[in-house]
Amino acid sequence: MDKVVVIGSGIAGCACAVRLAEAGIHVQLVSPYPSERSQSVMAAGGINAVLSDCEEGDSIACHVQDTLRGGHNLAGTQAVRTLCERAPEVIAYLERIGTVFSLEADGSLARRAFGGQTHRRTYYCGSSTGKQIVSALVMEVRRFETQGLIRRRLWSSFHSALIRDGRCFGAILYDEKSGNLMAEHADALVMATGGQNALFGKTTGSTQCDGYAAGKLFAQGVDLKNLEFVQYHPTTLETSQKRMLISEAVRGEGGRLFYLEHGERIYFMEEKYGDGGNLMPRDVVSQEMAATGRETYLDASFLGKDLIDKRLPEVRDICSKYRGIDVAAEPIPVAPSVHFFMGGIAVDNNHETNIQNLFAAGECASMYHGANRLGGNSLLAAICGGWVVADTIADRSRAGASPDFAALLREENQKLARMRDTSSVFPVMYIRDLLAKTMAECLGIVRNDSSLADGISDVDYYLSIAEKISYDPSAMMYANYSLVGILTLAKATLACARQRRESRGAHVRSDYPASQDSLCHASIVSYENGRYRVWLDKDKRYER
DSSP states (O other), X not given: OOEEEEEOOSHHHHHHHHHHHHTTOEEEEEOSSOGGGSGGGGOOSOEEOOOTTOOTTOOHHHHHHHHHHHTTTOSOHHHHHHHHHHXXXXXXXXXXXXXOOOBOTTSSBOEEOOTTOSSOOEEOSTXXXXXXXXXXXXXXXXXXXXXXXXXXXXXXEEEEEXXXXXXXXXXXXXXXXXXXXXXXXXXXXXXXXXXXXXGTSSSSXXXXXXXXXXXXXXXXXXXXXXTTOEEEEEEEEEOSSSEEEOOTHHHHTTOEEEEEETTEEEOHHHHHHOTTGGGSOHHHHHHHHHHHTSOEEEEOGGGOHHHHHHHOHHHHHHHHHHHOOOTTTSOEEEEEEEEEESOEEEOOTTSBOSSBTEEEOGGGEEOSOTXXXXXXXXXXXXXXXXXXXXXXXXXXXXXXSOOOOHHHHHHHHHHHHHHHHOOOSOBHHHHHHHHHHHHHHHSSSSBOHHHHHHHHHHHHHHHHHGGGSXXXXXXXXHHHHTHHHHHHHHHHHHHHHHHOOSOBTTBOBTTXXXXXXXXXXXXXXXXXXXXXXXXXXXXXXXOO
């Protein structure tokens, strides 16, 4: 192939673009903002790998087993094995391109414990691992920009894919400067647009990752997968703007969770699960915190100021800046919050969708994590997934001449013009806020059929008025036209959650509290003639 469009310039998008450029393929890297503003820079804790100097008893096979078990056996064994086997290669690559990992006194790479893992295998860069990786990848992108192999297109957003007869020929992009839609033809299209934070409003993630791309592609016939599995990170700090992530690294260094009962500290995770209780998988910890019905605290003060300053400086700064908390002297009040989406665009082991030459990587793609993601596996999956996509594309011949999409482009620009002239009493952000309230109430840590049915009814109403409401001309137009796609994704998510009548991983049903072996398959939702069809992938069409 000669030209590829990559949507999203976080770690997955940049890793894919660089790998394609290394193969001599021209890439247009599209994003509304520079990479330094992507959600990837917020990843704090670390990246998992089993290296040659691993902890005694650890192995790649152990990493595979921990990942499968943490995902409650819903992830594909072959895909997970590929992920874990490539992890040493990923670490070596990141070092080579300039990622500054933390070191032990003897000069070896430092590693820490992370939740749900049987051994310490999480390598880190202080508490800013994502930021370090993004910085290194950006330099690689710039290197290929000077060679003309990568072209950055900033201040542009994905509008829709160019699809005909089951094949993708590029994308329609919205250009913020001109205010117009433009067709960008390509031999392949790669989506690396992150998760779906805007569905829930106040989360640990960036609202730039709003899920619109997945919702729009779904309406264009792209299957989605495992949307019901929404990870709540157990330790976040409430602020006026968002939930600030208190990295799992705090518990990896020995931090302890507790609540107060008659003035006495109750270390509830340790009481139930033993010494390793604080590092149980995130779904387990979040569910246990919710079950206490009490305010929960995370104590790291006993680690001492020197260790906190050395290994947890960003956590120290977050607590001090936003809440005036000195973590070296007092505990941190924490609560679970939406953090990661195991579900997303359905892809096979090559990260290809059910539309030929349309790929997805990173958090927007449902791959590797099953029903719950292990901390430290997201950065690994972003890079590995980007590589898999690039290698698949590099091995293919050109897609052939692109069909004429001029009529479609004219129609979409006309819709955009009508949207600017539409008015009503309901502004877009009001509906977005209502949606966030609905999703938080219906897709919390524990769900039930009645609330999920109510949620679907609410979203149906929002959809019925979405094209009749007012659009703020002072706001970025993308934020306006993305509403229908976001609502479409929200309904698909609720439909998947209602259809899965069991509790598994991050999906807990009070009315179906047990897991069922017969339902241990990925859930797929398809859009067929305006209807949402949810089905189980018993033949493992997408992941093996």
